Amino acid sequence: MPSMPRMLQPGNRGPGKNPEVATPPVPVARAIVDCGVYVDGIRQPTPPDIRSALAFVRTTGSGFVWLGLHAPDERQMNDVAETFGLHPLMVEDAVHAHQRPKLETYDDTLFLVLRTVKYIDHDDDEVANDIVETGEIMVLAGRDFVITVRHGEHTHLAGVRARLEQTPEHLRLGPATVVHAIADRVVDSYLRVVREMEADVDGLEERVFAASSRDLDIDVVYLFKREVLELRRAVQPLAVPLSLLSGSSGTLESAALTPHDTEIQRHFRDVADHLTTANDLVVEYDERLTALLNAAATKVSTQMNTDMRKISAWAAIAAVPTAAAGIYGMNFDFMPELHYRYSYPLLLLTLFAVCFTLWRIFHRSHWL
Incomplete structure (x- = not known):
């Protein structure tokens, strides 16, 4: 009697077999951090899945869905895109991180990329390899939904959601409120990081000008210069998206920002002002470190x-x-x-x- 074909197990793949056959797709629920339906600024009972949540909102014609994802893979993001009708380019950018901060619109959906930063405490500058840790938050906002995609371990948005849920009058304004709250949280983190780095830059100045040229360690200055440039790449490109969201650079055509969102635009202008402050400090640190490198090189040459x-x-x-x-x-x-x-x-x-x-x-x- 002929033997029956053996089932392919995950740990028993034969040569030439497609690994996708043996590896079952990971459900989108694995990547979901939180999913809530908000009507008149009040969170409704948790839906069984994202399709039910979106169907409830579109059937009733009120409220919006806020879906939070953490590092979804391509299959999971394709399922989300099929449910919400997202453009394939948005899916590609959401899956593959390391995007430049930007703001784009696909039909009536707004796509905002934010680079997050976190200051890493260190006891000694000479042994600190990284001072600034970066991550990413991508916000996809439409007329009745907001999708946040996070990459990185320090990009938690639970605090933002909790604060908004405590102020229903803000959530009542719709998805634009969520976009503003996330942008405000990210820009505030920029201000915290640049203020924490101020002591490091001041200490470097004292070290360079106090130490003799024989004991001068330029490597530490290069390390801070690299970290400041990393911070600058996160902060500086965000000025144009915030200018568009605040209405300072024309009208943004998106269903997430309706013409009556004047109050939201005022809040975005406040965030843009904070970003300008953070950017000015980053530029100042960059110039000071450049001057320190020149001073150190001059001391060595002397x-x-x-x-x-x-x-x-x-x-x-x-x-x-x-x-x-x-x-x-x-x-x-x-x-x-x-x-x-x-x-x-x-x-x-x-x-x-x-x-x-x-x-x-x-x-x-x-x-x-």
């Missing part, structure tokens, strides 16, 4: 010139006895001073006087 002058001065002094030894080492027969009784002590005295005179000249010229 020390090298000082060392070269000392070496040249001692070489000039050593050339005097070397020249005398070369002259009297040629073994000529007719050198009358060789037969004089006091030739040796006179030669030593002459060499000492010339060398001492040269030392005095170089010392007064600050070469020695």
